[in-house]
Amino acid sequence: MELGPIISAMRRNKVGAIVVGVQMAITLAILCNALFIIEQRVALGKRPTGTDEANIVVITNQWAGHPTDLAAKLQGDLAALRSMPGVVDAFASNTYPLSNGGSSLNLKLNPEQRESTAQTALYIADEHGLQTLGLKLIAGRNFTADEVLDRMPGTNVPPSAVIVTRALAEKLFPGKNAAGQSVYSEYQKTLAPIVGVVDKLQVPWTQAGGFGSKFNDSSLLEPYRHEAPYGYYLVHAQPGQAVAVMKAAEKRLIEVNRARVLQKSQTLTEARAEAYKDDRGLVIILGVVCAALVAVTAFGIVGLTSYWVAQRRRQIGIRRALGATRTAIIRYFQTENFLIAAVGSIGGIGLALSLNLWMVTAFEMERLDTRYALIGAVFVLLLGQLAVLWPALKAASIPPALATRAA
Amino acid sequence: MLKMTHLSKAYRTEVVETFALRDFSIHVREGEFVAVTGPSGSGKTTFLTIAGLLEEFSGGEYQLDGANVRGLNDNQRSKLRNEKIGFIFQAFNLIADLNVQDNIDVPLRYRGFNGAERRRRIQEALGRVGLSARSRHYPAELSGGQQQRVAIARALAGSPRLLLADEPTGNLDTQMARGVMDLLEELHRDGATIVMVTHDPELAVRAQREVHIVDGQVVDMAPQPRLVEAAQAGS
Ligand SMILES: Nc1ncnc2c1ncn2[C@@H]1O[C@H](COP(=O)(O)OP(=O)(O)OP(=O)(O)O)[C@@H](O)[C@H]1O
Ligand SMILES: [Mg+2]
Numbered sequence: 001m002e003l004g005p006i007i008s009a010m011r012r013n014k015v016g017a018i019v020v021g022v023q024m025a026i027t028l029a030i031l032c033n034a035l036f037i038i039e040q041r042v043a044l045g046k047r048p049t050g051t052d053e054a055n056i057v058v059i060t061n062q063w064a065g066h067p068t069d070l071a072a073k074l075q076g077d078l079a080a081l082r083s084m085p086g087v088v089d090a091f092a093s094n095t096y097p098l099s100n101g102g103s104s105l106n107l108k109l110n111p112e113q114r115e116s117t118a119q120t121a122l123y124i125a126d127e128h129g130l131q132t133l134g135l136k137l138i139a140g141r142n143f144t145a146d147e148v149l150d151r152m153p154g155t156n157v158p159p160s161a162v163i164v165t166r167a168l169a170e171k172l173f174p175g176k177n178a179a180g181q182s183v184y185s186e187y188q189k190t191l192a193p194i195v196g197v198v199d200k201l202q203v204p205w206t207q208a209g210g211f212g213s214k215f216n217d218s219s220l221l222e223p224y225r226h227e228a229p230y231g232y233y234l235v236h237a238q239p240g241q242a243v244a245v246m247k248a249a250e251k252r253l254i255e256v257n258r259a260r261v262l263q264k265s266q267t268l269t270e271a272r273a274e275a276y277k278d279d280r281g282l283v284i285i286l287g288v289v290c291a292a293l294v295a296v297t298a299f300g301i302v303g304l305t306s307y308w309v310a311q312r313r314r315q316i317g318i319r320r321a322l323g324a325t326r327t328a329i330i331r332y333f334q335t336e337n338f339l340i341a342a343v344g345s346i347g348g349i350g351l352a353l354s355l356n357l358w359m360v361t362a363f364e365m366e367r368l369d370t371r372y373a374l375i376g377a378v379f380v381l382l383l384g385q386l387a388v389l390w391p392a393l394k395a396a397s398i399p400p401a402l403a404t405r406a407a
Numbered sequence: 408m409l410k411m412t413h414l415s416k417a418y419r420t421e422v423v424e425t426f427a428l429r430d431f432s433i434h435v436r437e438g439e440f441v442a443v444t445g446p447s448g449s450g451k452t453t454f455l456t457i458a459g460l461l462e463e464f465s466g467g468e469y470q471l472d473g474a475n476v477r478g479l480n481d482n483q484r485s486k487l488r489n490e491k492i493g494f495i496f497q498a499f500n501l502i503a504d505l506n507v508q509d510n511i512d513v514p515l516r517y518r519g520f521n522g523a524e525r526r527r528r529i530q531e532a533l534g535r536v537g538l539s540a541r542s543r544h545y546p547a548e549l550s551g552g553q554q555q556r557v558a559i560a561r562a563l564a565g566s567p568r569l570l571l572a573d574e575p576t577g578n579l580d581t582q583m584a585r586g587v588m589d590l591l592e593e594l595h596r597d598g599a600t601i602v603m604v605t606h607d608p609e610l611a612v613r614a615q616r617e618v619h620i621v622d623g624q625v626v627d628m629a630p631q632p633r634l635v636e637a638a639q640a641g642s
Contacts (some may be wrong), residue, residue: 002516009504063578166478317498321461322514322561325482400488401461403500404573 006336016304020337021344024380025296028348029355031374034286036356036368041283044208045276047216049097050165050200052236053268055088057246058096059233059253059261070227073257080256080380081235082128086245088236091128092226095204096234098271104212105220107172108184118171118184120164120220121131121203121212124151130198132165132236138166140179140196143223147195151224154205159191159222169197172301192222195262206275209364242267294383301387305333309395316395317402326396327333333392334385341384345377352376408569408600409435409458414467416453416623427453428623431467435569435602440595442614443604450623452573459571460484468486472568473574489517493562493631495572501546501556501561507533508542518565532560536590552583558573559590563599570594572603577608588613 010017067073074092081090095102102123106116123129126148130137140163147160162183169178182191201219205212233253237245246265254261266274309316316329324332356368416428427450435441445605456462460476465525469476479487494500495622500508508529515525533539536556546554555575562570572591576584588610595601596616603614611617619626 005509005512005516008509009502012504141606200503314500315502315504318502319513319517320485321459321494321500323485323490323517325485325517326518327482328485397463400485401456403494403496404456404459404461 002332003335003339006332006339009338010336013308017336017340020301020304021340021347023300024341024384025298025348025351027293027383028294028345028373028380029351029378031290031379033355033359033368034290035376036372037365038283038286038290039372040366041208041279044206045272045279047202047206048200049202049268049272050133050135050198050217050387051097051268053097053272055237055239055242056133056239056268057235057242057249057265058099058268058271059235059246059265060232060248061092061231061253062261062263063229064259064261064400067125067229067259070229071154071225074227076256077253078128081233081249084245084248084252086238086241086248088238089128089132090233091126091132092124092231092233092234093129094124094226094228096232096268096271097202097204098206098268098275099204099232100275104203106186106216107168107220108186109172111184111189111191113184113312118168119215120168120216120218120377121205121215123201123219123221124224124226125163125221126223126225130196132234133201134236135201136199136240138197138199139169139177140194142196143221148223148225150227151227157189157224158188159185159192159224161185161195161223162192163198163221164194165201165217165219166197167200167215168220169194171215171218208279242269261285277356291402295378298383298387301384302391305337305388305391306394309333309391309398312395313398314402316398317400319405320398320400329396329398330389330392333388333395337384337388338381341381345380348380349373349377358405408437408439408472409433409602410468410470410583411454411458412468414457414469415465416450416457416462417465428464430624433618433625435600438595438598438600440592440599440601440615441603442600442611442617443620444606444608444611444616444617447606449620451620453623454620455571455573455602455604458569459494460488485517489514490565491568493567493570495555495558495562495570495575497574497577499546499551499558499578501554501557503546506543506545507538507549507557510546510557511564514561514565528564528566529560532564535563535594536560550583551579552586555579555587556590557581559587559594563566563594568598568600570601572601574604574606576605576607584605584610 023363078090078092081087101205102121105120105122107118107120127143127145130142145163149157149160151157169354172178172183173181178194178197184191202250203212203216204217235245235249250262250265319329352373353368359365360367412432414428414431415426417424417426443454445451457464469599511529511532515528533542536559538553538556538560541549541553549557566615576587579587591601591603605611
């Protein structure tokens with residue numbers, strides 16, 4: 001290795017080396033932050049809801065005009081749905097996972113408490129809710145039919161019981177069994193007994209850093225019949241029959257009563273795709289930007305090194321005449337690029353961490369895992385080596401006789 | 408030391424093929440100081456280029472230090488060049504970005520010598536050419552004569568078997584040229600084998616013998632009996 005002479009030669013031609021080094025540092029900084037965001041968004045889109053998504057169909061129902069006798073209408077619809085072939089179970093709710101809409105409650109352990117203990121999403125469900133969503137009960141029990149009350153719009157009947165998720169249970173009663181305890185809801189102004197704990201049920205909101213991101217798995221089910229002009233029928237189909245059940249259920253509901261609009265029907269799998277559409281878009285844009293950045297940097301290195309090779313044709317010929325093998329010439333440019341890239345990478349890691357720090361404070365981003373910076377540095381080093389190869393090969397093909405010719 | 412027999416070198420440019428050397432035979436013995444003269448375009452540089460393994464030849468035989476160099480690959484030629492040959496060019500050919508000692512260091516690094524050995528050789532070579540005090544100067548900070556001395560130091564430092572010089576004084580004024588010539592003579596007295604191309608008849612006569620090239624061939628020079636001897640030895 002001829003580090004010493006390479007460094008002193010570079011010191012006499014600083015500008016180009018600095019330009020490439022800075023470019024590599026910036027590339028590294030942007031690249032590893034972008035990859036970090038990509039990785040996070042991809043992970044976000046994969047978070048499980050805790051439900052049997054592929055087999056759950058959501059039908060959005062809106063009664064026409066000013067519907068009367070909603071209780072009877074609801075029971076008629078549910079009876080019709082539950083009796084359909086291919087249907088495991090069904091219930092009506094105010095929201096569903098991945099819908100990005102719903103209500104939240106602030107919970108306290110007792111009415112006197114000033115600050116609330118936990119925030120939670122509210123799912124309305126009858127005794128068919130757990131089976132329809134495919135939730136796993138890990139403590140306590142399901143709602144009984146007696147506990148399920150009527151809930152008309154504009155009324156505020158206190159719940160007779162609640163079921164919470166494991167995450168919510170741990171926030172409310174860390175280290176204790178939540179089943180058998182009671183929680184106080186600021187909205188309903190009443191203490192309700194927790195009768196069961198389910199393993200997992202994601203809140204309806206999915207946006208990165210958005211509402212719900214701070215209590216992603218804290219959900220609470222309240223036993224009501226959702227007797228509202230607008231609501232969702234959740235239907236659990238037999239495996240593989242979701243789409244067929246969805247079509248048949250729409251038809252069946254219209255047969256039962258034509259005075260309604262079935263605004264939108266989809267499986268939860270489709271709801272997931274829709275919920276994370278923007279994230280996927282961001283991932284693609286960032287991916288394209290990264291690819292473009294890498295390409296620009298690579299071409300920058302190719303361009304500048306080619307220029308250096310052209311500038312140093314004579315010197316290379318002299319080196320060849322003095323006994324340099326082709327490999328030695330290639331190695332010269334590789335070493336030179338490695339030195340620039342090494343300095344650029346160190347600067348780039350610093351820049352990446354500061355860029356992240358700024359995003360952490362400005363956009364509530366997560367802290368960059370330093371491994372990303374290191375992986376990015378290795379990548380930039382390899383990129384440099386790859387980009388320098390072609391001009392280096394051109395340099396190696398300069399004939400040694402150049403030293404005796406062209407004065 | 409250097410023996411070429413019926414050697415030819417053709418340069419192909421698009422369609423034309425010009426023979427820069429044809430039926431070229433020469434024999435330079437160990438310790439000789441040979442001056443190569445001839446008109447411009449006669450093939451002097453071509454001869455040195457082939458002798459120094461910078462280019463391949465088209466036909467004939469070439470033995471360097473007892474070894475046949477025909478058919479050697481690029482790496483083998485680079486290695487031989489590095490170990491056995493020291494070049495001195497008309498244009499000095501120092502690397503402008505490197506200081507004097509780093510310039511002399513270039514072939515020594517390719518040789519694979521360790522740091523201590525390289526430092527020793529650099530000091531010794533600089534001493535030989537009388538430039539020990541200038542080891543950290545850059546080429547641009549030296550006079551032409553000094554630059555050529557550095558180039559000679561670089562050529563010497565690896566203790567080559569053969570020194571090849573292409574008009575080493577061509578870019579120097581008379582006084583500096585004389586100094587460089589004195590140095591070459593001194594090296595020759597110390598045992599170096601030197602082949603020097605020159606236009607200058609005054610310099611040519613200071614060599615042991617003169618080889619005259621015309622039109623790519625060595626021509627007989629009647630008053631130089633040794634030349635006949637060399638040609639005979641080569642056939
Ligand atoms: N790379 C090349 N391609 C084509 N022809 C070449 C090449 N190099 C040299 N020649 C030709 O070979 C012939 C010999 O050239 P060479 O450089 O050996 O002459 P020279 O004796 O050194 O001349 P000068 O005294 O002017 O330096 C010339 O006709 C020249 O044009
Ligand atoms: Mg010439």
